[in-house]
Structures are given as structure tokens and as C-alpha cells.
Amino acid sequence: MTTQAMHLRRAGAAHAAGRMTASGFFHFVTGHYLLLPIGAAVALVWANTAPEGYFTFARLLAFPVNAIAMVFFFGLLAQEIFEETMPGGALHDRRRWPVPLIAAVGGTVGAALTYAASIRSSTVPMFLDGWPIMAGIDMVFAYFVVRAIFHRHPAVTFLLVLALASNAIGFIALAPSFLFDGTRAGGSGLLMAVAVGLAAWLRRKQVRAFWPYVLICGALSWLALYLEGFPPALALAPIVPFMPHTRRRLGELFEDEVDAAGDSPRHYEHVWHYHVQIALLLFGLVNAGVMMTGYGEGTDATVLAAVGRTAGILLAVAAALAVGLHLPAQLTWRDLVVVAVAAATGLTFSLYFAIALFPAGPLLAEIKVGALLTAAALPLAFGVAWLFGVGRFHPRLHSFRR
């Protein structure tokens, strides 16, 4: 049984028994990755009731959380995605990639154009540089919602490829602002080469424990990115492909598969499952606190960009089909609309891109409010699914459950 499934079963059993024990509640919360929204909610209340205390706290923890703790979140994400590309994984069959990749490009273009148009029609040109933020799709929450609606279905794969490509575009678009901000230090390229080379050597030596990869290669990679002015939270991304992996089955992202060799305790996500969630709790707590007076035209533009992304995805797919490509088998247009709506959720990734691009202050606050508001796409996706009668709302429900 997977780790997450165990958590959910324990929580479900406690619930069925009419009681929610502390342990059951904890398993429910961690099983549904709810610590991030809990952290965000606490931050919002705190920032609006005791702002001086909150912002002092947030400033103190910003670097340790955003630059160090989030290393493990992005590491876990990279690990999960890499394993999805292995045999049995949702992303293994690359014939499924072209249409969602085109959708990702279309979604990003749609979001960026809508954002730029909104900013240009406003009186706040300062925000124009923020368009890469609009590429961010929350891979955790959008994934959970789409999977909750469709269970194991090509829609889940479609969303994964779409979100992965879109966020990759976001990171690439952000790169120039790091490259040209004048904070670069020499020699970091060599340091990164050493980190990756060492990881390759460890793999060649068949080192199955992940600790040397994380502590030695990860630390070198972190230092290289930090010195170069790039977000050091991505330190494990170039190391992950060399780490020990287990095979996946479709729809098991963020779930820990016990492999035949029984080495799960040494497996990265098994060990770091809770740590990553604590990191997400802190990320929400440190970054989501904005004063309600912080909304403005940047907020409107961010929300409109989310709508533009949904439209861009659908238009890009329509264009792809017009030139002869095909939707993945079993994926209908109605399913696609639900996926496109869920993909409007920027949340974690939009927040991360925003703090990477803008320093603390009024501009960042406006974008943050917008990023938080895009979470409305999650219940909206459920609503659209219900309206269209797809996934769990399909009249012949049993055909979607296994």
C-alpha cells in the first residue's frame, strides 16, 4: 500500500468511526497536502491583524524557507516527475506529450498576453516585467483536483505535462532577470559541474542511499545556484535524475511505492514526505501573508492572466487538432475544459515566481493577492466537471472508478 493511501485510509477509518483523532486529522491533512493552504490562511489572518509581528517573522524566515526548505519540495517534485517518465509512469509514453506541450505554450502565451494587455490598459506599467509569473501552474493542487475528479484517466497525464512544461517556461523566462542583475559570482558553473559529475559517479558506483546525493551533490549544486544568483531552491533538480528511483503507476504522483527490493526507507520521497509538507506549511506562512489593502491593478492582471491561460490552452489545442494532431484516447473536449480550468491555479508556483522576481513591497503584494485568488480555479474545476457531467460526475460513475 502506498504511504499516502495509508494516510487516507487511517483518516477515513477514523472519520467513519465518527471521530477525528489528532492522528487521523494529521494523516488527512498531510494526505491531501493541506498544510500549505493552512499556512497561507494563518498568514493572511496574521498579516491583517498583527502586521508588524507577521512581516518581521516573515522577513526573518524568508531565506531559510524559500532558499533552503523549498529545496526539498522542488527535489521531491523533480523526483516524482522523473519517475513518471520511467516505464509505467504517466509521462513515459512520449506520444502523449505533443498536444499538452502545445497546450502549455498556448496557455503561457494566453496568460502572458492577457496580463500584458491588462497592464498596458492600466496605469501601472511597473508590473509589465512580471509576465513570467503568469506561467506558473500549481502542480500540487491542480494535480490533486484533476485526479480527484478523473481518478486514473488521461486527463491527469495531460495536466502533468501541461503544468510541467508551463512551469519550465516560467523558470526559463525568469532566467534573464537573474543573469543580468549583476549579482553573479565566478566559478559557479564549475561548482555545478562538480555537483552533477559527483552525482553521476555515485550512480555509476550504484550508491542506492539518497543521502550522499542530497547532502554532498545537493549542497554543491545549491551553492552554485546561490552564487550565480539563481533560485537555490532548485538545487536538487539537476541531481535527481541520478538518484535511486522506483517505478510508478499512472496516477501515483506524490505517493510512495514500496519497491521489490524493499529499500523504500531509503527512498527520497518516503523519508522527506513530512519534511516537504512542513516546508510547504512554512512557505504558505512566510509568503502568503498580504494585507487586504494590498490588492490593486496587479491583482486584477494576475487573475485575468489565469483566465487567459485557460483560454490559451483551449485555443492551442484546437489549433493542434486543426493541423492533424489528436487528443489522447478517452480525453474529450469536456474533460479538457475541466483540465484547463484547473490549470488556471497559480498558487504555489506563481507565488514562488513572484518572490523570485519582485522584492518585498507593494508590487509583490498585489501579485501575491492575485496568485492566492487563482486558487478559486480549484472549486471552479469541480463545478465545471459537475456541469459537464465528466469524471466523478459522469452519469455512469462506476466506469471511472476502480
Place this chain on the structure above:
Amino acid sequence: MKPILLCLVFAALAAAPHAQTAADVVRFAVIGDSGTGGEAQYQVGRQMASARSRSPFDLVLMLGDNLYRRASPEVYASAFERPYAALLADDVKFVAVLGNHDSPESVTYPGWNMNGQRYFSFTRNHVRFFAIDTNVLDAKQLEWLDQTLSTSQEPWKIAYFHHPIYSNGKRHGSNVELRIRLEPLFLRHGVQVVFSGHDHMYERLKPQKGITYFVVGSGGQLREGGVRRSETTAAANDQEQLFLLVDVDREALRFQAITRNGAVIDSGAVQRQPST
């Protein structure tokens, strides 16, 4: 006879703050959120010229949102050059910071004397001005500010920027996120007076930890009823567009808030603290 005497006494009192020599007094005007190009901005501009004929000044601090439309020669002309034509013709120097509505490229506009810099510092006699960009208050700027403040030897240190860190404006209010970054530097290095805009009203706050904060965000814009007075409010006005006229000698900073109709709705003095 009695009315004439009263008039003479009044005239003498009115002239008193300005009786010192130019070397002793640094006099300047302050406008914020001015760049609408509307009639109210022009009226404020005329009152500034009128005030200057009585109390000459050659410096104007602009607190941001100096333009509300995308920067272009026509917009600069209609929302800056024409409203303040009389002042510009007399070589009055406007020194701006940018607000959230300004275009980033405006730092190179010659009329605002920013010399391509988002943040900078300059000195007039015994006053050191610190122009801060609160749109992008990054670590580099904070380091510069800390360094520049620490080396400043002038008796008066005055900071100005767009977003207020203390304000009772209903729309925006105090930006606490900026406050926790700027206030410790102001306190450590003896900044005594701070000017901001952003909230479209006028407010003078009671000294906060010894620093007097002004919100002068109605140089062209106005949000009527935009002030929510609190125990920190010393004076406020949300009914008229206005500018601030300031005299600084070695011991005191005197100010008058003058509306577009020429009425003085607030005035007073801030004494220099001996330790600074």
C-alpha cells in the same frame, strides 16, 4: 488705525519663518500623486508659483505618481511641463521618485532630475535628502541606504518615497512590509522627517518613534473622505488638492500645507532633535 496695525503684525508674523538668509534656510515644496493633467493639478501649480513669489524656493520634491498615463512627450507636457510652467521657467528644480503609476523609463526624463537612478541622495546646505524607490525596495537599495545614511553628516536627514509606511488613508494605509525594512534604518541614522504619497489625501502624523511622517498624496489626485483619522493623526485633509511648503533652518523644519485655493490648512514646526 487698529486694523492697519493688526495687518502689519500679521504680515510680520507671516514673514517671520522666511526672514532668514538663503544660506540659513533650505526651502522647498512637496507634491505627490500629481500627474493627472487635470484642472486641480494646474490650480496647485499656480498656487505653488504664487507661494514662490512670496517665499522663493528653487526645489520641488515629487513623491511619485508623477504621471498617470504612459510616459510620452505629450503626457510629460500636459501633466508636468504645463502645470508647473511658471516654476520651470524660473529654473526651479524638480527632483522626483517614481510611484506605482510611473513608467520605469521616466528615471531618464530630464525634468525630474533623477539622472537615470531609481534611488539617490543629494544635499542642500544642511539638509540631506534621500530619494527612495519603494516600488522595488531590494536588498541592494537597502544596503545603499544604510551606507549613505551612515556617512551623512548633515544636521537634517529627510527621506521621501511613494508608499507611506505610516498612513491613515482608507485605500492603502500604512505599508508595514516596507516599514519593517525602512524604519530601523531611519531610527538608527537619525532621519527626522519623511514624505510619502500614494494615499490621495494629506495627513501629518504624530511623531512615530520620534519621526514625523507626512502623506502628501493630493497634488492632483484626491480621494474625498479618504482619511480614517486615528490617534496617530495630527492633521489631515481629504477635501482639497494641495502642496506642502517647507522651510528648514538648522534648528527647525517649518511647514505649511497650502490648498489649490491658497488656504493654509495645516502648519507647524518640527524641532531638530539634539542627538541628530
